[in-house]
Amino acid sequence: MRTAVLEGPGKFVIREVPIPQPQDGEVLIKVASCGVCHSEMGLWDGSFGQYPSRIGHEVSGTIVQLGSGVDSLSEGQRVTIFTDRHGYSEYVAVPAEYVIPIGSNTSFTAALGEPIGCVVNGLRRARIGLGDTVVLVGVGFMGLIMLQLVRIQGAGKVIVVDTRESALSRAAELGAHLCLNPKQDDVKQVVMDVTGGAGADFVIELTGNQSGLDLSSELVRIRGSLVVFGFHTSERRVNMFLWNWRGLDVINAHERDPRIYVEGIRVGMKLLEAGSLDMEPLVTHKFSLEQINEAFAVAYARGEDYVKAVIEP
Structure with missing residues (x-):
C-alpha cells in the first residue's frame, strides 16, 4: 500500500509498505479521509519531533477486515477512528474499541472524529x-x-x-x-x-x-x-x-486518555447524524495522498480562504 512518510521538515515521501494485518481485537480500515491537523505543523516545520515519521490521526473510512475476536463490528461498515499515527496511508489497523460507526447520512469528510x-x-x-x-x-x-x-x-x-x-x-x-x-x-x-x-x-x-x-x-x-x-x-x-x-x-480541556476521546467521538457522530453539527463548510481544501506536501504547505500558510484540509488516499 502507499503511505506518506515525513522524512524531514517540509518533506513527505510516498512509500510502498505492506498492508497491515489486523491482530486479535483489531480492525483493518481502508482510509477514505484523513484531516491535516494544526498540531502536526511543528513536525512539518521542524519545531519538534523525530524523523522519519508516519503521522495522521483524523481518520475515517471503511472496515475491510476484522481481527480474531471482533464481533461488535462488521466488514463494510463506515467508521471513524481514534489513532495517533499512520493516517496518511491507504490502510490502517486499530483496536476495535477505538472504532466508532458513522451514520449513513454522514460523509467521510465530515466524520473527522478526533477533533x-x-x-x-x-x-x-x-x-x-x-x-x-x-x-x-x-x-x-x-x-x-x-x-x-x-x-x-x-x-x-x-x-x-x-x-x-x-x-x-x-x-x-x-x-x-x-x-x-x-x-x-x-x-x-x-x-x-x-x-x-x-x-x-x-x-x-x-x-x-x-x-x-x-x-x-x-x-x-x-x-x-x-x-x-x-x-x-x-x-x-x-x-x-x-x-x-x-x-x-x-x-x-485536553486529556490524552483514549477512552475519553472515544466517548467524545461517539457523541460527536450522533450530533453529525442528527444535523446538529455541520462540518461540510469547514473542509475547504481536499488533496490526494500524492499532494500531501502541497496540503501541508497550504495548512501551514493558513490563508484567508483556509479552514481545514483533508487527504483522500
Whole structure:
C-alpha cells in the first residue's frame, strides 16, 4: 500500500509498505479521509519531533477486515477512528474499541472524529449553562466546531475574536452574536460593555499562543471560567495576580486518555447524524495522498480562504 512518510521538515515521501494485518481485537480500515491537523505543523516545520515519521490521526473510512475476536463490528461498515499515527496511508489497523460507526447520512469528510471528540470533551469539562455569555478567542477549524456546540448547549450570547476577517465571516454565518477583530476593535472594552462591566462567564482560548492566552485571561468575569483549549507546544507565562484577583476556574480541556476521546467521538457522530453539527463548510481544501506536501504547505500558510484540509488516499 502507499503511505506518506515525513522524512524531514517540509518533506513527505510516498512509500510502498505492506498492508497491515489486523491482530486479535483489531480492525483493518481502508482510509477514505484523513484531516491535516494544526498540531502536526511543528513536525512539518521542524519545531519538534523525530524523523522519519508516519503521522495522521483524523481518520475515517471503511472496515475491510476484522481481527480474531471482533464481533461488535462488521466488514463494510463506515467508521471513524481514534489513532495517533499512520493516517496518511491507504490502510490502517486499530483496536476495535477505538472504532466508532458513522451514520449513513454522514460523509467521510465530515466524520473527522478526533477533533470533534476533542471539542465535545472540552465542552463537557467546561459545563456551560443556559444563558451564559461565552467568548471564543480564535475561530479557526476547532473554534468553528466549538461555536456550533456552544450554541447547542444554550449559551445566551456568543462573542468570537479573531484576526482573520474570513474567520469572523464564517463565525457570523454559523451564529456568532458578535465578531471582533483585535486589529480593529478594543476587544476588552467591547466585552466589558456587552456584559455590563462584568466580563464573560466563560472564555475559551483556542489560539495556542501567548497573546491569545493573555487576552482570554482579561475577558473573564470574577469567578468565571477560562477554558484553555488551544494546542500549546511550549512554556507560557500567566498573570497569576489577575487569575487570583478574579478567582478564575482554569480548565485544561485536553486529556490524552483514549477512552475519553472515544466517548467524545461517539457523541460527536450522533450530533453529525442528527444535523446538529455541520462540518461540510469547514473542509475547504481536499488533496490526494500524492499532494500531501502541497496540503501541508497550504495548512501551514493558513490563508484567508483556509479552514481545514483533508487527504483522500
